[in-house]
Amino acid sequence: MDEESWAMSSLRITCAGLSSDQITARLGMPSTAHTDAYWxxxxxxxxxxxxxxxxxxxxDFxxxxxxxxQAIAETAGINLHLGWTPRHPQDGLALDADLVQLLASIKAYILIDVYID
Incomplete structure (x- = not known):
């Protein structure tokens, strides 16, 4: 396994009740998705x-x-996508209580995606 570290954390919001442009306006960040299905x-x-x-x-975000x-969560699904290449021979991540509470308050689910060469 390569010792080089790689990680990514992204926010994804389904555009069921809001358009991508509306979500961009609320959060002040343009979507990097190349679809209107989600931001x-x-x-x-x-x-x-x-x-x-x-x-x-x-x-912090x-x-x-x-x-x-929270307003967006009333009409759209929110998820936090976490991906990373674990360090050899073992690696993990910890979600502290504050982050778990924030995610729960917007009814977000978490997708954890591990990449191994």
Whole structure:
């Protein structure tokens, strides 16, 4: 296994009740998705930042935009997509109580996706 670290954290919102443009206006960030079915953005642009450090950025993002995310959650599904290449021989991630509470308050689900060469 390669020792190089890779991680990504993205927010994805289904556009059931809102358009991608409406979500962009609420959150102040344009979608990087190439579809009208959902809005998506990488919350950390540098994939070399470790997953545990990315989770700090994720928590800050959710904290700063909680009211808007709660309003969006009334008509759209929200998910946090976490992907990373684990370090050899074992790796993991921890979601602290504050992040879990933020995710619960917007009824978000978490997709954890591990990539191994």
């Amino acid at each position: 998506a953005v990488n919350l950390v642009s540098d994939s070399s930042i470790a997953i545990d450090q990315q989770l700090t950025h994720v928590k 959710f904290s700063c935009r909680l009211d808007d995310l």
